[in-house]
Amino acid sequence: MKDIKIESTLTVYDHIDELPTDIIELMDQAAIARKNSYSPYSKFSVGAAILLENKQIVLGSNQENASYPSGLCAERTAIFYAGSQYPEVKILKMAIIAGSRIHQTITPIPPCGSCRQAIAEYEVKQDAPIEIYFMGETGKVVKSHSLANLLPLVFDKSVL
Template identity: 75%
Template sequence: MKEIKIETLLNVYETLDELPKDVVDLMKRAMEARDKSYSPYSKFSVGTALLLENNEIITGSNQENASYPSGLCAERTAIFYAGAQFPDVVIKRMAIIAGSRLKITDKPIPPCGACRQSIAEYEIKQDSPIEIYFMGEKGKVVRSHSLANLLPLVFDKTVL
């Protein structure tokens, strides 16, 4: 038997004020997208903003459905739209803001597993990392240089 160790390196900022202005601007776009969330069942709203290599900014919010599996997370809403509208443009950065409408969410909330897998697909497709910033509705902000930090043992096309 051989044991392997997997480590993740993340940067944690105490507030948005510590981030560069261009990242703060992208986080604000994610906040605006969060306001457009359709989440009447969970009362949990998420907004995402993507910065593309061509300087386009794509936003998305979670969209729920009474048939729960039919809804879609904000991250996938944005990344699939970017893939459909700009299929050959690299996604440089992703900002995510999430939180409950029932209580204050002050802890960073990362993408769910399904979103991590979808983001991984685009990192692999474009052969470059997607920088990811995520937070609750207030408080600390976490930065990951790449989705690979959040999903180190990725399932990809090489196993098919």
């Protein structure tokens, strides 16, 4: 038997103003997308913005449903749209802003497990990392240089 140590390295910015200008603009787009969230049940709205290699920006917001499992997170809304409209274009970066409408959210909110798996599919498909930036409504911003940092033991097509 042997132990395997898995580590992730993330970069934490104290405030959005510390980010490069292009990432601030992408975060601003995620904030705009968040306004389109349909989240009457959880009162938790999320916006995602994806920068593609062709310079297109694709937006997504969470869309809930009275039958809870039928809803879709912002990250998957955006990445599935990007995949369907630009199937051969690489995804470079993703920005995510999330927060409660009940109380202020200052903790960075990473993608959920289902979204990590969906993002992993595209990272593996394009054989290139996707930078992911995430935050609450205000406060710190976390950067992961790759989805593999957030989901190190990925389940992908290689095991099928």
